[in-house]
Amino acid sequence: MEFASFAVFFIIACTLSAVLLGISSLLGQKRKAIREMDIYESGVNPVGSATRQYDIKFFLTAILFLLFDVEIVFLLPWAMAYNGAPDQTFMMWGFVFFMAILLVGYIFVINSKALKWEE
């Protein structure tokens, strides 16, 4: 049942944004002015293609986010099962060991200055 309600909610959200776009394209005036069609580069004529080379740090941030996010999200079942767990001591020590491994990775990332955005 929740799936049906979520599907209805999703469809209504999509139609809402589509309707808003539709109204504005109907009401807005149409003018094929040449100047408006160009790339906006604060008045200067654009130089080179838009997708030029970017710094590797953006990519490294996304990768490290993925790996640390996997580790933190799989703490969630831990949190849910932890409160009523019969042998909580094993789970607690297991958690400390898990965090040790996570901290080793984190310290390596910080020391390797991979994410150090120079001034």
Added chain:
Amino acid sequence: MSIYYYLSIFLFCLGLLGTILKKDLISMLLCLELMMGGVALLFILFSKSTGFLDAQLMVVFTLIVSACEVAVGLSLIIALYRKKQTIYTDDIKIITE
């Protein structure tokens, strides 16, 4: 419920086909990710039908492995691109530089 079995093997085979046919490395990795999705779906279906619910934990491990595989794969692709300025499999034939 049983249509999902056919869906999961279809996803797996489609991913396999894509990995073979695709020309550049990133699309191959994309199709590999598609195969991972198909396999994970199959795990859940078997855990549902046999009642052995621990198989759903196996999906947790496949997710971890696929996350690591994508991360390392993409950094290799980036390193390759910085060296050879191309990621098309036809241009990357020479092993030694």
Added chain:
Amino acid sequence: MLEAIIEILLKTAVILALPLGALPIIIHVERRGAAFIQKRLGPNRVGPLGLLQPLADVAKFMFKEEVHPSHVRPFFYTAAPVVALVVAILPLACIPIFAPIEIFGRSVYPEVFKSDMGIFFAFAASALGSYGILLAGWASNNKYSMLGAIRACAQMVSYELSLSTSLVAMIFLYGSNDIHVMVAEQTGYWFGFLPKWGFFLQPVAAMLFLIGIFAESNRLPFDLAEGESEIVAGYHIEYSSMKFALFFMAEYIHMIALSALFIIMFFGGYSLLPGMELIADRIPASLAILQALSLIIKVASMIWFFVWVRWSFPRFRYDQLMNLGWERLLPIGIANLIVTVLFVYFRNH
């Protein structure tokens, strides 16, 4: 079956009407608040006290010319604002406004998407927020927008880590993901006057989540993406009229959803404000309305806090911003996690 359909449509209508209805008010509060902080008047021409100014803006956005630049990628260019708005609306599906109530003998749940992983779903849906920005940056094929999109995405992504650490710390304390259970644990009082909110239990996690919210919704002092002085207007540079308004709405709704999450975890969600029990005891039927009112008051105070911070802090430099995210907040989040686990362990033993 008919009853279920009516219930779904009613719930969707209420959950969509609240933020969309509140949007003009928020824009007005933002303008007047900024003016108030900077000792000027703010919009007061249109209508009494300038209250009709937001409506005038909406009409302006409707009637402006729909510029479709020639160099953009056509399909993704129009798809980006739709994606941004839909993804911003999705987390609202899991946020309940009042406790489940008994009507016609059936217990009606207020949220559209009832599951015992409510808060985790809302958080996962807000994690998809960076797609609208990436799509817009890439589709408008413009150096400024591409750079703005990548910077905004890297910033949102790295602050999501500290958000998830504080979320997991709170779930360790409450023991379940269900929002109703969380709110039930936060009703009541310690020593008679202090409400049992999560904020007093976990101030560190609250600070982390608050900073994460500012970074996730690209609000000042974290708005590197559309920093006027840096890269002109960031990812929505090539957009005009209604498409720009959709990005604007998406940002505000994303902000509302995230502050609702913050309030559910740290300020007791729809639990009644201190003064409200007296009314609730006298008129039992009005409990649901009072609960919804308390949630709206809390979210409104959060929105004022956003506006207040926006006009009183300078913008971060990009490297300061990323260092704060990775080298300052994340270790605090991990340390907070370890302390919470030990605290919960010794509390039980």
Added chain:
Amino acid sequence: MAADILLTFITVVFALMVVFSKRTVVAAFSLLMTLLSIAMIYFQLGTVFLSAVQVLINAGAIAILFVFVMMLINLENFTNNREKNKTKLIIATFTVLVILGVLALVINNNIETLSLVNLADNSMKALFEKLFTTYYLPFEMATVLLLAAIVACVVIASHGKKAEEKQ
């Protein structure tokens, strides 16, 4: 039953777009939609936690990584009209179809036992508790794997930079 068919149709359409779309960015965004529809299928099957994890990790982190790489490696100016040798195409589709046929046959023979779906999903709390007590060792090995992946990515991605600084 209608929801099953609808979800399967959506997933199949987006999966086909991933494999057979000309531009790689279109493939990346259709992969995102496939992962989201798979998350919806997980939710419909009753495994709520896995659907939330799938949305957060697969759709929320892995697909962002793909789009980031697309942006860093500007694929647009690569001429995509590399000659498509027909023989490879035919052989590949043939073998994959054979594999699909074999798997379909396997599933078709014992579809009765397979679709005996007893939705006896006990509370997830017990399931997770088992994850961290009986299956603790594989979980720790997966964490060490993540650690290895972190070290590998940092070294590989920033390897080129040091070489450049030396020149």
